[in-house]
Amino acid sequence: MDNDTTLLLDLDGLAVARVERLEDGTRRVHLITADERARACPECGCSPPG
Template identity: 70%
Template sequence: MSDHTSVATLLLELDGLVVRHVERQADGSRLVRLETADEAARACPSCGVFATRVKGVVRTRPRDLPGGSSDLWLEWVKRRWYCDEPG
């Protein structure tokens, strides 16, 4: 399968995520790095304008997603966007 979004959807049953990297850890477990791919995540919740500047990046380790187990760890990289609209 060549579409990365489809891989994330198939693996986790969640749309809007992209698998960026899979890494085998020293203990044999796998770390899957995910990113939000949905462009709608850039829309300001107040005014709806799409942001162009990243305010910050948050990395989370969700444990309640399908596929999470003791040998599969998920790291989700979420960008926080800055709205440049003066209003």
């Protein structure tokens, strides 16, 4: 996946799904990926359920 998110964050395989501004002024960024390996823990290789 080559997109602006990859270019901005230098993280291959990710895209921004949405951005929220929280009450304290900070932002929460929701990222998505189609790469199952990117969802796995880099240390143990386990993926979250679902």
